[in-house]
Amino acid sequence: MNKTKNIILRCSVGEKRIIHQLAKKSGLTLSEYCRRQAMHGEVKAIPALTQQEIEYFRMLKTYSTHFNRISSLIRKKDPALVEDIRQLVSELTRLQQRIV
Secondary structure (H helix, E strand, O other): OOOOOOOOOOOOHHHHHHHHHHHHHHOOOHHHHHHHHHHHOOOOOOOOOOHHHHHHHHHHHHHHHHHHHHHHHHHOOOHHHHHHHHHHHHHHHHHHHHHO
């Protein structure tokens, strides 16, 4: 949507600094922050993710996809897969006990 109209808001220097910091903290421009505050009465600050956090979310998504696939195969009662999973769990348990 093309925004062409202005609303002038008067505030002190300190208030402007605080509003600007809140906008930055929420990841929005000053205009967008003020617009959302005026229209919705609340803006949730969502901090920016680090590259490492983004990579963790990608890994979690991959794991989720794999677990969903495994779940689907188990539901179809593939006996070979069930046995493979049991062996894998057994091996992982042995490795975990060696580490701990």
